[in-house]
Amino acid sequence: MDLRQLSAGVESELNQLFNDEMDGISSREDSRAFGAMIEKKITDNWKKICGILGYKELEMPGRRTIYDFGLLAEGQTIGIDVKTKDLDSKSYSDGGICAVGNLLKFLSNDNGQFLIAEFGHNKSISKGFSRDIRYIKVAPFTLLPKDAYRIENLGTGQVRLNCTLSEAWPSINWERNKVDFYELFIDLACNHYRRVSKDALRRIESLQMFRVDGYNKFTFSRG
Secondary structure, eight states: OOHHHHHHHHHHHHHHHTGGGSSSOOSOOOHHHHHHHHHHHHHHHHHHHHHHHTOEEOOOOOTTSSOSEEEEETTEEEEEEEEEEEOOTTSOOOOEEEEHHHHHIIIIISOOEEEEEEEEEEEOSSSTTOEEEEEEEEEEGGGSOGGGEEEEOSSSOEEEESSOHHHHGGGOOTTOOHHHHHHHHHHHHHHHHHHHHHHHHHHHHHHHHHHHTTSSOOOOOOO
16 A cells, blocks of 8 residues: 555645635634634545545544544555644643554554644634644654654553654655564553553552551652
8 A cells, every 4th residue: 555645645635625724714712622623624524535535434433443534445444643733832732642552453453554634733823813724744653753653651551742743754764564663663662661660660669658657648759
C-alpha cells in the first residue's frame, strides 16, 4: 500500500473541504469547541470524501476505537485520528494519541494502518473570537521520526507526540515498514515500563512507610 499517496489524497480532500473557511472558522474561541466543529464537518462529508478517493467508508467508530474516521483500502482498515493543534505557544497541548496496547492491537491484530490528520490553528487576527486554520497535514503515524514519539503515564502507557506534524514532516520515513516501526516502538515502550516500574516500587515503599509511621505525614518518595 502506498501510504504516501493515501495520505496525500486524504489531505487534499480535507483542504478542499475547509478551503472556504481557513480564515475565521468558528464563532467561539474555545479550542475544544473548535475541534468538535471540525470533526462534525468531516463526519457530514466523510462518505463523499471516500467516494472521491475511490475507497469504501467505514461506519463511525465507537468511543473505544483509537481513530475518528475509517476507510477500507486494499482490504485494510485505515484509521484516521483527527487532531486540532492550537499553535499559540501559551496553550498547553499534551499531544495525546492513545494507549500503547490499543495502538499495537489495531496495527497488528486488526492489520490496520493509522493516520494522523492534524489541523494547526490559532486565534483569528481579523475576526474576533474565531479560529484560523494555518495548515492541514495528514501522515501515517508509524512513519514519523523516532524522536516524535513519547510514552507517559504510570498505568496504561499513553502514546503522545513531541511535535506537530508540520514540524515532523521533513523527517518522515516513507520507506519504513511495520516491522521497522515495531522494532523502534517496542524499545521505546519497554524503556517506559522499566522506568515506571521503578517509580511504582518507590511508591509502594512510601505507602508502607506511611503505615509504619502511624499515618502521620505522607509523601511519595522521588528516589
